[in-house]
Each structure stands twice: as structure tokens, then as C-alpha cells.
Amino acid sequence: MSRIGVFICHCGENISSTVDCEQVSKACATIPGVAHSVDYKYMCSDPGQSLIREAIKEKNLTGVVVAACSPRMHEPTFRRVCAESGLNPFLCEMANLREQCSWVHPKEARTTEKAIDIVSMLVEKVKRNKPLYPINVPVTKTALVIGGGIAGIQAALDIANARQKVILVERDPSIGGHMSQLSETFPTLDCSQCILTPRMVEAAQHPNITLYTYSEVESLAGFIGNFTARIRKKARSVDEKLCTGCGECATACPIKKIPSEFNTGLGMRSAIYVPFPQAVPNKPVIDRTKCTYFLKGKCKFCESKCPANAIRFDQQDEFIDVQVGSVVVATGFNIKETSFFPEYGYGVYKDVITGLQFERILSASGPTLGEVKRPSDGTTPKKIVFIACAGSRDPAKGIEYCSKICCMYTAKHAMLYKHKVHDADAYVFYMDIRAAGKGYDEFVRRAIEEDHVQYIRGRVSRVYERNGKLIVKGADTLLGAQPVEIEADMVVLATASVANEGAEALAQALHVSYDGHRFFSEAHPKLRPVETNTAGIFLAGACQAPKDIPESVGQASAAASKVIGLFSSDELTREPVIAVVNRTAPPVYSTCVGCFLCFTACPYGAIGPEEIKGRDGAVLKTVANVNPGLCQGCGTCVAFCRSRSIDLQGFTHDQMYAEVMELFA
Amino acid sequence: MSTLQHHNSTNTLASFVLDRTSVSVSRCYQCGKCSAGCPAATEMDLTPSVILRHLQREVPASDAAVLSSYTIWLCLSCQTCVARCPMEVDLPAVMDALRSESVRQKKVHPQAKDILAFHRSFLNTIERFGRLWEIGLIAEYKMRTWHLLQDVLVAPAMFLRGKLALLPERVKGRKDTRRIFDVTRSKEGHHS
Amino acid sequence: MEQPFEPKIVAFVCNWCTYAGADLTGTSRIKYASNVCIVRFPCTGRIDYNLILKSFAQGADGVIVSGCHPNDCHYTSGNFHARRRWIVFRQLMEYMGIDMRRVKFSWVSAAEGAKWAQIVNTTVAEIRELGPFAAYPELARKGVA
Amino acid sequence: MKIGFYPGCSLEGSSREYAESLRAIAPALGIELEELNEWSCCGASSAHALNHTLATALPARILAQAEHQHLEELLVPCAACYSRLISAKDALAKDTVLRKEVAASFTLPYTGATAVRNILDVLTQALTPAVTSKLPNTFSHKVACYYGCLLVRPPSITHESRYEDPTAMDDLMKKIGATPLAWGMKTECCGAALSITRTDMVGELCGRILEDAVARGAEAIIVACPMCHSNLDMRRAAIEEKTGKEFSIPILYITQAIGIALGVDPEQLGLQRHFVHVAVRGKAKG
Numbered sequence A: 001m002s003r004i005g006v007f008i009c010h011c012g013e014n015i016s017s018t019v020d021c022e023q024v025s026k027a028c029a030t031i032p033g034v035a036h037s038v039d040y041k042y043m044c045s046d047p048g049q050s051l052i053r054e055a056i057k058e059k060n061l062t063g064v065v066v067a068a069c070s071p072r073m074h075e076p077t078f079r080r081v082c083a084e085s086g087l088n089p090f091l092c093e094m095a096n097l098r099e100q101c102s103w104v105h106p107k108e109a110r111t112t113e114k115a116i117d118i119v120s121m122l123v124e125k126v127k128r129n130k131p132l133y134p135i136n137v138p139v140t141k142t143a144l145v146i147g148g149g150i151a152g153i154q155a156a157l158d159i160a161n162a163r164q165k166v167i168l169v170e171r172d173p174s175i176g177g178h179m180s181q182l183s184e185t186f187p188t189l190d191c192s193q194c195i196l197t198p199r200m201v202e203a204a205q206h207p208n209i210t211l212y213t214y215s216e217v218e219s220l221a222g223f224i225g226n227f228t229a230r231i232r233k234k235a236r237s238v239d240e241k242l243c244t245g246c247g248e249c250a251t252a253c254p255i256k257k258i259p260s261e262f263n264t265g266l267g268m269r270s271a272i273y274v275p276f277p278q279a280v281p282n283k284p285v286i287d288r289t290k291c292t293y294f295l296k297g298k299c300k301f302c303e304s305k306c307p308a309n310a311i312r313f314d315q316q317d318e319f320i321d322v323q324v325g326s327v328v329v330a331t332g333f334n335i336k337e338t339s340f341f342p343e344y345g346y347g348v349y350k351d352v353i354t355g356l357q358f359e360r361i362l363s364a365s366g367p368t369l370g371e372v373k374r375p376s377d378g379t380t381p382k383k384i385v386f387i388a389c390a391g392s393r394d395p396a397k398g399i400e401y402c403s404k405i406c407c408m409y410t411a412k413h414a415m416l417y418k419h420k421v422h423d424a425d426a427y428v429f430y431m432d433i434r435a436a437g438k439g440y441d442e443f444v445r446r447a448i449e450e451d452h453v454q455y456i457r458g459r460v461s462r463v464y465e466r467n468g469k470l471i472v473k474g475a476d477t478l479l480g481a482q483p484v485e486i487e488a489d490m491v492v493l494a495t496a497s498v499a500n501e502g503a504e505a506l507a508q509a510l511h512v513s514y515d516g517h518r519f520f521s522e523a524h525p526k527l528r529p530v531e532t533n534t535a536g537i538f539l540a541g542a543c544q545a546p547k548d549i550p551e552s553v554g555q556a557s558a559a560a561s562k563v564i565g566l567f568s569s570d571e572l573t574r575e576p577v578i579a580v581v582n583r584t585a586p587p588v589y590s591t592c593v594g595c596f597l598c599f600t601a602c603p604y605g606a607i608g609p610e611e612i613k614g615r616d617g618a619v620l621k622t623v624a625n626v627n628p629g630l631c632q633g634c635g636t637c638v639a640f641c642r643s644r645s646i647d648l649q650g651f652t653h654d655q656m657y658a659e660v661m662e663l664f665a
Numbered sequence B: 001m002s003t004l005q006h007h008n009s010t011n012t013l014a015s016f017v018l019d020r021t022s023v024s025v026s027r028c029y030q031c032g033k034c035s036a037g038c039p040a041a042t043e044m045d046l047t048p049s050v051i052l053r054h055l056q057r058e059v060p061a062s063d064a065a066v067l068s069s070y071t072i073w074l075c076l077s078c079q080t081c082v083a084r085c086p087m088e089v090d091l092p093a094v095m096d097a098l099r100s101e102s103v104r105q106k107k108v109h110p111q112a113k114d115i116l117a118f119h120r121s122f123l124n125t126i127e128r129f130g131r132l133w134e135i136g137l138i139a140e141y142k143m144r145t146w147h148l149l150q151d152v153l154v155a156p157a158m159f160l161r162g163k164l165a166l167l168p169e170r171v172k173g174r175k176d177t178r179r180i181f182d183v184t185r186s187k188e189g190h191h192s
Numbered sequence C: 001m002e003q004p005f006e007p008k009i010v011a012f013v014c015n016w017c018t019y020a021g022a023d024l025t026g027t028s029r030i031k032y033a034s035n036v037c038i039v040r041f042p043c044t045g046r047i048d049y050n051l052i053l054k055s056f057a058q059g060a061d062g063v064i065v066s067g068c069h070p071n072d073c074h075y076t077s078g079n080f081h082a083r084r085r086w087i088v089f090r091q092l093m094e095y096m097g098i099d100m101r102r103v104k105f106s107w108v109s110a111a112e113g114a115k116w117a118q119i120v121n122t123t124v125a126e127i128r129e130l131g132p133f134a135a136y137p138e139l140a141r142k143g144v145a
Numbered sequence D: 001m002k003i004g005f006y007p008g009c010s011l012e013g014s015s016r017e018y019a020e021s022l023r024a025i026a027p028a029l030g031i032e033l034e035e036l037n038e039w040s041c042c043g044a045s046s047a048h049a050l051n052h053t054l055a056t057a058l059p060a061r062i063l064a065q066a067e068h069q070h071l072e073e074l075l076v077p078c079a080a081c082y083s084r085l086i087s088a089k090d091a092l093a094k095d096t097v098l099r100k101e102v103a104a105s106f107t108l109p110y111t112g113a114t115a116v117r118n119i120l121d122v123l124t125q126a127l128t129p130a131v132t133s134k135l136p137n138t139f140s141h142k143v144a145c146y147y148g149c150l151l152v153r154p155p156s157i158t159h160e161s162r163y164e165d166p167t168a169m170d171d172l173m174k175k176i177g178a179t180p181l182a183w184g185m186k187t188e189c190c191g192a193a194l195s196i197t198r199t200d201m202v203g204e205l206c207g208r209i210l211e212d213a214v215a216r217g218a219e220a221i222i223v224a225c226p227m228c229h230s231n232l233d234m235r236r237a238a239i240e241e242k243t244g245k246e247f248s249i250p251i252l253y254i255t256q257a258i259g260i261a262l263g264v265d266p267e268q269l270g271l272q273r274h275f276v277h278v279a280v281r282g283k284a285k286g
Helices: A021-029 A046-058 A071-084 A098-102 A109-127 A150-161 A192-205 A248-252 A292-296 A301-305 A355-362 A406-420 A440-449 A503-510 A549-567 A597-601 A636-640 A653-664 B013-021 B033-037 B048-057 B060-067 B080-084 B091-104 B110-129 B134-145 B154-160 B174-187 C018-027 C050-058 C078-095 C113-130 C136-142 D016-025 D044-050 D052-068 D079-094 D096-104 D119-126 D129-133 D168-175 D199-215 D226-234 D236-243 D254-261
Strands: A004-009 A034-040 A063-068 A092-096 A135-138 A142-146 A165-169 A209-212 A215-223 A226-233 A318-324 A326-329 A333-335 A352-354 A383-390 A425-430 A454-457 A462-466 A469-476 A482-488 A490-495 A497-499 A537-539 A571-574 A579-581 A607-613 A619-626 A646-648 C009-014 C036-041 C062-067 C103-107 D002-005 D032-035 D073-075 D115-117 D142-145 D220-223 D251-253
Touching: A004 A021, A004 A046, A004 A109, A021 A034, A021 A109, A034 A046, A046 A063, A046 A071, A063 A071, A063 A109, A071 A092, A071 C018, A092 A098, A092 A109, A098 A109, A098 C018, A109 A653, A109 C036, A142 A150, A142 A318, A150 A165, A150 A192, A150 A209, A150 A326, A150 A549, A165 A215, A165 A226, A192 A209, A215 A503, A226 A326, A248 A301, A326 A503, A326 A549, A352 A355, A355 A406, A355 A490, A383 A406, A383 A469, A383 A482, A406 A425, A406 A440, A406 A490, A425 A469, A454 A469, A469 A490, A469 B033, A482 B033, A537 A549, A579 A619, A597 A607, A597 A636, A636 A646, A636 C078, A653 C009, A653 C036, A653 C050, B013 B048, B013 B060, B013 B091, B033 B048, B033 B080, B048 B060, B048 B091, B060 B091, B080 B091, B091 D044, B091 D052, B110 B134, B110 B174, B110 D044, B154 D226, B174 D052, B174 D096, C009 C018, C009 C050, C009 C113, C018 C036, C018 C113, C036 C113, C050 C062, C050 C078, C062 C078, C062 C113, C078 C103, C103 C113, D016 D251, D016 D254, D044 D052, D044 D079, D052 D079, D052 D096, D079 D096, D079 D115, D079 D226, D119 D168, D119 D254, D142 D168, D168 D254, D199 D220, D199 D226, D199 D236, D220 D226, D220 D254, D226 D251, D251 D254
Parallel strands: A004 A034, A004 A063, A063 A092, A142 A165, A142 A326, A165 A209, A326 A537, A352 A490, A383 A425, A383 A490, A425 A454, C009 C036, C009 C062, C062 C103, D002 D032, D002 D073, D073 D115, D142 D220, D220 D251
Antiparallel strands: A135 A571, A215 A226, A226 A318, A333 A497, A462 A469, A469 A482, A579 A646, A607 A619
16 A cells, blocks of 8 residues: 655745645545645745655655646656655656646636646556666767857867867858857957957867868757767868868859858858858868859869869768767857848848948958948948847747847947947937846947947838938937938848757757747756756757857856766766566566567667577567667657557556546546 | 826726727837838827827826827828837727727817818718719818818819819719718717 | 536646646746646657547546647657557547547647647637537447546 | 729719729720729728728728629729728628628628729739730830839738839839839828828928939829829929929829820820829830
8 A cells, every 4th residue: 555645835825826735735635545745835945855855754655746846847856855765766756736737827716626636646646656767878978069159169168178079060161150250249349250260270179179060960869978960061072181271272263253151242252262261170162053163064273273182073972970978059040131121121222231241341351351331332431320129029020039139239330330430420229228248238338428329219110212322210219209310321230130040950850949939948948048858958059049149158168067067977877767568477478469560659769679588599479678778768659559568667557547537536 | 297197997098999999009119110100290299109108108198198189180091100010009090099089079189170170071071972072072171161262273273174073973872871871970970 | 506617628748848838838827727637748659549538438528639849859750650640549539429629639839838828728618618528428338448 | 804993082083084094095905894883982081080980881882882793803993992992891801890880881781702903903914915015105204103002001901012112013114115213202101181181291291202203313103093193293382382392293193104005095094184294105116
């Protein structure tokens, strides 16, 4: 006869304000098999925990149900508590009275009744729980970092400096990401490349880091500590070992009028190109969609000029399979194409540009070598209007969130513009100034007070061209929303930050969840901001949500420390929630009839045949057998098994039926 | 400086607007894009976004300010604001509702009397004839407003170019039209 | 006057998407009908459909089965298997005289707290319309339960 | 194509040349217009300014009449009427209560079966290569296509995706050999609703439109709305008062421009009815 202990948590008032906890514990006390039932203000607190410890000992409980918050929150806590008092942790279950009851229902009798139902269901389940013992699996001490922007570089360096191996994969021909495109960085105005390029070089030369640029992660299989990743190394059409990066090929290339991605279309590149001078590695790639040879079958100018004979037109994409123990996703963000903003005329008027384009114009390595010039005619604009929230906080355009970085970079843009063009006027149309960060608000104040940037609180309704000027129609909401019309030479749109292209596909390949805007989801919004719901996979930087550089770097280091922690032991213990094929006494041995339907059901190929042999070695029966190392515990096989010979530990038929039946008892 | 007493929000103008147009004024976050693009904004006493701000306050003083504003009569229903509003607030619909309420509460802005007079003359002619009879309209409008000299230059020129019919056309369908007026007047009414 | 009929509904959900989504409904304090109790499975692939029959046999008025969106399955393909088996199974359910409107199949991701509330509310409303599930004693006689 | 035709009040009066020109070009374009019987006024801006139900009921009656006449499609050349009709249709589809009230206000049944079409989309369909290849004249002029408000807004009801920069009229102009200009006032409001009560505002708004068109070298402004036309054509006094400039640029209905290309007699197109003399003519091909 089982002796279950039930512990009802008030969670301060989070639960008790709508659920009558006392009544719940009284009701549970009457359930047959319940030896102990109490309610307490904070079960997760120290006194709360010792309450459980003592009860386990005094009443020698055979099972525990903690009715509190979601198991996704505190299951580990309370299972640990049980273990500490000698009760197998898997004899402890949590009833979710907070997220799925008290927070979603009003204070009324039916809410308490539901609470009682929920607890009794788990009491019935836990009665049937069996002691389980963690499985130990070896850890492959190599981390895979996807994305070579500042976040990826930071994570890779931190892990590598902790003497662990790292494989850094970057989709573009060079690492560096968006940060390498920036001019100067807020709030200190230090040159972005000056602080970034040393890191890029360090990452490329680090003995513990293997760098794959112009490469993408195709698939990921396995589980924490034991992943297998397939990397597609796209054909550069250049032999990286031979290439010296002299640049003769690019000079020789006849196709020179290709809009440069790095210069956001404001500059041109050739068909064989290095994205930017400080690129790492400093080796070119051939853009096969533009190269005359690949399009027309002749040209090869680059090959003839290459002193190292490094050009390889016949190079193929390579696939590399790597074993890794953990993954850091740092694939970054992108900026929303503003063509969906017809009222601002982006794409119609050359001098209406995005913030990222303005970064290139301000950058010393940019198309104008850092001089502020209009894309249309190369003249120096005397009046620039900066429009914040161009796409962000705009449900009508499908983006209701705040992109977070625009307020700061817009202030920076206006400031740098005034520094470079002294007699210039800079106007900023804004809705709110969100400058929450160390030295951030001071920075914005400086732009306003010292550099005399004109801040106008209001959204712009329309931008159109009238005899060579861009007419910006805005309103000043601090003056009764009076219409304001500015004749500008140039307009800079602080466009929304959006998830990078391919984010969805990657999330699906990695089996991590993502939100409605295709940003990757963290395991807990507050307490597990760098973990994903998939053990062993962590997030860094703007792939999780719009972030500035300090935040991205911070999160990258956090992710790195998670990886290092994981690698600190040679083995890691996995929850024993796995499928098992039953064994019975001879002559049956197992109720498994060997239909092997489960083979096809298993997503992990974790199930194989096992021969049961007699003393003479003759095969008596072939049955299914689960590899505990590979099984992830989804239980699909269990639902498939006709003879009910395979069952999932922790979610057995016995347990689940009992749980459900209790609801209608 | 007025003190805010937030009274029960069921009898506020905002709730009337919600009921009539199913537009929730709390959607508006006061970015001012509507005012920025409004062709009539410069002529208005309260710009469109300020009208919404007043509605958001849900206090009698603000409600009164809105109903007695010139703005609601200057709205051209050009739909520019709603086409560009990031929060998809249907301002033209709100303006329509506010106008009829302003008439009902007899709060019509003095300068707006002409505009109201025009609308009424217009509706009267079509109520009478089923269709618009421009001379009839202008005549009645002049009677109501005493703007006797307005358009004296345009009208004859129009006539000479055959753009003005001296006699109204009498449509068979006009009985229907009248019925529509009677029925809808009893519902919302107050348009003549 | 008599109480309005309050259906009793059980929801079989997967741990990674819908259970997390339902938690989000809570953290976002979105209110919904209290007629539904959630049973947590690792994956919709684990859900054995006899459990649905059994629930009805035991007196459930409705059942919700909810997991990850296609391609989002934490275990790669569990939700596909679940869906495939469901297609076969529903005929059996119909044969068992269970009105299919009493069984809701849905996808709720970890980010869709509001959607979970909406699914629960619409399901409860629909089943309130249908009234209590009376056929189960008969089912019991058929020996399914 | 055979199509129902709702002229609307203006096309019988102040903008009769719009109707005349449409009727004049219809045969050449293979459009057979069947005028709606006993049609009444749509209520225009005045009805919706004061009474939502009335503003929905008047157009609803028109649509019911069209259904009664078994018209699957109804061409509504006046942009204002067009807007009222599609808005009413939209409101009735969404609001069942309103639908009941409206139904009670007239005898004919309303189901919303009749499709409402504006002049641009009908002309786009009618001006086939077969037609354009046989045009006797080319309308070889620089033109500014002025769409105004109600042909494109609100997008939720007009379903015009390019509501900030529509192109339908420009494309039609290209087909008859004209050069449509890129300009800034395509969809700015002319102030129609206040034409009589605040003529000064109309002068201001129309002034901006004319100024921009002229500044870009337009020889004519093409319109598809009687309100836009009468404001831009007849309110020159008010416009000149506001801008202090004189404008001679003529305002043509799109139907008149096409008529010229088709070689229709100017009288028939009602060009003589304009306040601003229309000098632009077609050039014979060849």
C-alpha cells in the first residue's frame, strides 16, 4: 500500500488568491493511499523544502506530489529534495496549480475543484511511479558555434580559451557579421572595426577553433553531449590553402558592377570578391550566379591572373560530419526591407536609405570613405531627417515589437553627421526615446544638448520628392500634433530588426522552438535566457531578440559558460525517461512479437533487434531492444506497439491511464 | 490645471464611439501620424491625434471639447489617416460618429454651422427628389446660410456649359428614398 | 433554476509545445474556462488513442489533443506519427458512436499562450452546445472500455 | 462586355461630360452600358457625415435595385459613389444588426450579389491590345495621373495594394501613347467634401496639386472622379487666390483622354464644357 505525501504551495498569494489551498489539502488527505497532506506559503523556500524532507522521513512516504507551479519551473528542485531524504527522485511529481489553474481562473468554487482534480490525478500517477536511475552518457567535448558575428566570435573565444574545442560555422565568406559593417558604436563612439577585427583574427588563429566560412549547418542529430552535425562547405571556387589573398583576381574580373552586400548596395564588387578589406579569412569566393565563366562557359580572367594558381572552377560543395557535445546558435538578425513602407518612398527615392546604409556611408571603409554624401548625386546633404520606428511598433505592418537598438543608433547617426558636416541640420522624428543602458540616456542628451540635434516627437506620415528636395511631412505631438514639413536632402529610416533569413529552417533542423516573428525561444524568459528547450543547445545574440553589441556579447559569454560547465565533466547524467521492452519469464521471454513496427516509429533509430539465445546458443526469439543512449523518450514507439510490450519509463500505460481515469472517477 | 476624475467608463464618449464604430480609442499611442498626413490639420482647432487623446482621457471636459470642436466638421473623410495608421484606428469612422453626436447634443462648433447647413440642404434635396438637384441644393444652402453672393461667378458659367439643370429630375425611386430617410431618421435621426 | 451544463474535458498535450504554451497562458494571466484538465505527455506521438476512447467511456464530454506545429516537433517527427495514426483512428471513433466534434486536434506552440486559451474556450463552448456525452454506457456494453 | 451602369448625380449635372465621354467611347471598347433603373443618390459625403445607417441604406437600395435588374456587375464611374457603394457593401457584410435595420428601410431584397467596379478596372479590362492596336490617334502628351482619395483608400475596403502609389491610370495612359509622369500628388486630397463650404481650403489643396503637376511639366491632369474634376477645373479663382499664380493646365477625364485617342469628336466628349480650355488633342498615327 503506497504512502503518498501531498504538499500544496500557496506560492505567496499566486495560488491561494484564487484556489482554496487548505480545502485542497483537506480533500487530498482523504484520498486512499495519501499518508500526509499539508499546505504551506512557499514550498520552494528552505522551510518549505525541509517540510517535505521531514515528512518523507517521519511518515516514510513512498511517493510525493508537490502542487505548486509548473514542473517546467521547479520539478528539478523538488526531485532533488526527495533524493536528499532518500526517496528516489522519480517518485516525485508536480501538480501545476499556478500556470494552469490559479493564474487562468477566477476565485470561485470550481477553480478549487479543478485544483483538487489536478492533484488527485497526479496522486494516482505517482502511486504507480517506479524508482528510476539516471543514465550516464559520455560528453563529446567539442562545441559547435553557428554564426560568426560578434556573438558567435565571443562565444567561440570564451569556450576555446577554456581549453575546449570549438567549430565555428559562418554562412558568409567572412566572419564579422553586422558589427563589421558599423561605423562607430554607441555610447562610446569607438570605431566598430577597430574593436572587432582583432577578435576576428584571434578567432581565426586560435588553436582550439576550427573555422568554416561560406558554410552552413545542414542538419543536427543526436542529443546533449552527443550531437552529430552535418556542415555544407559551399564551393568557394578557390583553393584556400594556396590562395595568398593578393587580390589580383578581383582586379582582373571583368564583372565589376555587382551591388556589394557588405556595402548594402551602395558600393560595387566583382564576381570573384572578398566582401571587405579586413575580411577573415582574406580569401575570395566566386559568386557563381554572376561569374561569366559559370554563366557563359568562358572568361577565366581571374585564373590567368592568379599567381598562386588557386582558382578552382570545378570545386564542389563538401559535406563534413562533426561530433559535438553542445551547440551555440548565434545566427543574428537582419533588417526589414523597407519597400513595405511606400509612404516613405524607400526604393523610389535614392536618398531615402536605411540605418545600415547610413552606417556604411559614415564608415571610413565605406563607399564614400566616411564622407557623408548623397547616394543620388554625391553631394553633401545639409539637412537629414532621421525617422525612428520605421517598421517597428507598427502592427499594421506586422511588427508590433520594439527593435530596441534604433533609438541609440539614430542618436549616434545624428551626432556623427553633425560632427562630420558642421553646418548641417539633423532632425529626428521619434515616438519614445528608449535609452535604457549604462551611459545611454546621457548619450542621447548629448546629441540633443551639445550637438543640437532637433528631436521632434511624432511619426512621419509621408516622404515625397519636390524639386530635388525630399519633403518630410511629420507632426509635433508636443505642440498639439501640429503638422511639420521639412525640406530634407536625405532621409534615414531606422528600420525594424527582424529574424535572419533561414531562421525557421535552422530552428527546425535543430529542433529548437521559435516565436511568431521567427526569433529563437529561450527556455525561460527570465531564469533561463540562454538555454533553449532542447538540452545542450544555447542561444547568443540577436537571433533570440533584437539586441545591441554589449547585450549580444554578454549573452554569448553566458552561453559559453553553459557550454564550459557542460564540458566540465566527462560524463553527463540523463533523465531515465526512456522506452524499455519488457522481459518476462521463459518460455515467453518478452510479450514482444517482433513485428518491429517500433523501428519505423523511432525518430532516432534507437530501436534494434535483439536475439534471445538459449544455452546452446540457438536463437529462441528475436525481440525489439532500445538503446538507452540514443532513446530520447518521445514514446512514439509506445503508441505504435500492438502487443504493449514497449513502455516509456515515467509515462507508462499504467501511470497515464490511472491519471486520466482519476479525472472522471 | 484640471484634476482628472476618472468616472465610470460606460457613459463616456469613448464608449459611445466603441459602441457605434467598434473602434477602441485606447489603441492609439499618440504617434501623430494621422495629424501629420491630414490635409485639413492646419485648419483644425484640435488635430486628429489630439481628438483621440481627449477621448482617451474619458473626462467630461475632454468629451465636451471634442464634440464642440471644429475639427470633426473639417474632416474630409479622405481616409489618409486610417490608411497609414500603425494601430489601424479608423479615424474617419470615429469622426462620423462624433458629428452625429455633436448634433444630437447641440454642441456644433459655430464656424461649422455652414458645413452642417450644407449637409442638411444636400440631404433634404435628395430626400425630396431622390437625386441631387444642384441648383436646389445651392438655393437651400444660401437660404440657410445667407451666403447669397457665394459662387455667383461659377454658377452662371456652369449653367452656360450645361452643367446645371434648372428643374429637378423626379425619380420613380424617390418614394423608396423617402422611406429610407424616415426609417433611418427614427434610428439615428437628427440630420434635418 | 438548474445549473448550466459544465462539460468535463481532458487535454492530452505534449511537454514541449502545448504544455509550455499553456504555461505561457498562465504567465500572461489570460483567463479561460476551467472545464479542461491537462495531462502531460512527452510528445503527441506518445498518446495512445485508446486513452481517448477510455476517457469517453469514463465520462469525458470532450477531449483535446494538442502538440507542436508540423516540423516543430521536439522529437523531429512524433507529431506526424500522431497525426497519421489519428486519421486511421477517427473512423474507429465514429464507429464507436463518438461525435467527432467532441475531439479537438490542434497545434499550439510554446509561444501561443493566447491561442491555447482561445482553443479551450471555443471547445468548451461547442461541447456545451452538444450537451453531455451520454453514449458511454452503451460503449461500455460494446466492451470497448 | 455588358455591364450595369450607375451614373450618380454629378454625372447628370455638373460633370455630365464624364458620362457623355464614357458613353461616347463605350461602343469602341466593346462596353455595353445598361443603366440602372430608378437609381437614386448614394448619399455622398453628407449622409455618412451625419447618419451611418442612412449612409449605408441609400447605397444598399441602389445595389438591391441592381440585383433586381439581374446586374452581376455595376460600373460606378464616380469615385465618391464608388466608395460609398463598396463601403456600404463592406459594412453590411460585417454588421448583421445594421443589415437588419437597412433591410427594413426599403422593399427590394438585398443580398450583396452585385459586384461593384470602378472605372479604372473596367477600362483596364476593356483596353485590350486588339483595341489599342487600332487606335487612330495617339494621345502623345505628358500627363499627371491624379487618383485622389476614394479610388484607392481605405485599402481595407478598396483592396488596392499600391494605395500610396497606384499605377492603373498611368498604365492606361501609356496604352494610348501618353507619358505619365512621376509626381508627388497622385493620392493627395482635393478637399471635395468642403468644395462649397470651405472653398478657400479647396483652393489651397488644389493649388498644391496643380503646382506640382505643372512643375513636372505636365500638359494635362487626368482624373477619374467628378469631385476632383470640378475642384481642379472650376475652382481656379480660389486656387489662384491662394497660390497667387495663374494655371492654364487642363483637367481631363480619363474617358475623354481615351476618347481623343479613339478619334471621337471633342463635342461628344464634352470638352467644351470645361472651364479651363482643353488645347491638348490627339496626333494621328502613321
